[in-house]
Amino acid sequence: xxxxxxxxxxxxxxxxxxxxxxxxxxxxxxxxxxxxxxxxxxxxxxxxxxxxxxxxxxxxxxxxxxxxxxxxxxxxxxxxxxxxxxxxxxxxxxxxxxxxxxxxxxxxxxxxxxxxxxxxxxxxxxxxxxxxxxxxxxxxxxxxxxxxxxxxxxxxxxxxxxxxxxxxxxxxxxxxxxxxxxxxxxxxxxxxxxxxxxxxxxxxxxxxxxxxxxxxxxxxxxxxxxxxxxxxxxxxxxxxxxxxxxxxxxxxxxxxxxxxxxxxxxxxxxxxxxxxxxxxxxxxxxxxxxxxxxxxxxxxxxxxxxxxxxx
Numbered sequence: 136x137x138x139x140x141x142x143x144x145x146x147x148x149x150x151x152x153x154x155x156x157x158x159x160x161x162x163x164x165x166x167x168x169x170x171x172x173x174x175x176x177x178x179x180x181x182x183x184x185x186x187x188x189x190x191x192x193x194x195x196x197x198x199x200x201x202x203x204x205x206x207x208x209x210x211x212x213x214x215x216x217x218x219x220x221x222x223x224x225x226x227x228x229x230x231x232x233x234x235x236x237x238x239x240x241x242x243x244x245x246x247x248x249x250x251x252x253x254x255x256x257x258x259x260x261x262x263x264x265x266x267x268x269x270x271x272x273x274x275x276x277x278x279x280x281x282x283x284x285x286x287x288x289x290x291x292x293x294x295x296x297x298x299x300x301x302x303x304x305x306x307x308x309x310x311x312x313x314x315x316x317x318x319x320x321x322x323x324x325x326x327x328x329x330x331x332x333x334x335x336x337x338x339x340x341x342x343x344x345x346x347x348x349x350x351x352x353x354x355x356x357x358x359x360x361x362x363x364x365x366x367x368x369x370x371x372x373x374x375x376x377x378x379x380x381x382x383x384x385x386x387x388x389x390x391x392x393x394x395x396x397x398x399x400x401x402x403x404x405x406x407x408x409x410x411x412x413x414x415x416x417x418x419x420x421x422x423x424x425x426x427x428x429x430x431x432x433x434x435x436x437x438x439x440x441x442x443x444x445x446x
Contacts, residue, residue, distance in 0.1 A: 359394025
């Protein structure tokens with residue numbers, strides 16, 4: 136009986152202990168927070184992702200703002216440098232304007248004196264120097280002034296006839312300024328039987344003395360006559376020229392058309408409608424008339440007697 140009682144006590148003791156342990160476990164579980172659901176975990180992850188995304192957007196915006204500031208700063212520096220350079224250039228121009236003006240004035244005085252003394256090459260040389268310094272678009276003559284020693288100036292051109300097909304000149308010259316007079320019946324009569332009348336070329340040179348800066352009108356036929364100032368071909372119409380002396384070249388011919396007999400050239404001042412003469416010096420005229428072509432002395436066929444030009 137005693138053994139059976141002891142066994143019953145053990146069982147009761149163990150049962151009570153188990154009950155107490157189960158109650159403790161339940162109490163502990165009640166005190167612990169409940170584990171989150173799947174939706175709660177997703178929300179936490181989304182919040183974390185959104186926070187990270189906001190951080191990246193903030194960084195990108197900051198970088199963009201820094202880039203804008205850097206570009207603006209660079210533009211300010213470039214603008215300041217450009218403005219400083221422009222200002223320096225303006226100051227240099229202002230400082231040199233008086234010197235440049237005085238230099239050009241002195242050259243103009245020298246050109247006028249050279250023209251008065253009949254030294255056209257000297258005047259042409261000075262004109263070239265002035266226009267190169269002053270930015271003149273049409274370059275002036277570069278003729279050596281030492282060849283002109285005669286102080287007489289005459290209204291004329293130094294014209295010579297040639298053959299287009301052979302490229303050779305004829306020993307035939309004409310001092311008259313082209314005015315529909317280069318292939319008259321009188322001239323043809325003098326040349327008939329001496330030269331071939333087919334494909335006749337004509338080329339003349341002269342000087343043009345421009346008395347003052349201004350607008351001038353070049354008058355030419357519509358076709359067939361080339362007019363060059365210092366190697367620059369001009370068409371009929373207005374042209375701006377500065378005071379000085381310029382080299383003139385006139386070219387025309389027959390070439391199956393009546394270009395030669397219809398050729399004419401006039402240069403007129405717009406201000407007063409006064410014609411500007413084409414001229415040469417006495418020495419150049421004598422040299423021209425004493426020249427030879429293929430060992431033949433040239434013949435002047437117009438009969439024109441050059442008159443002294445007004446200065």
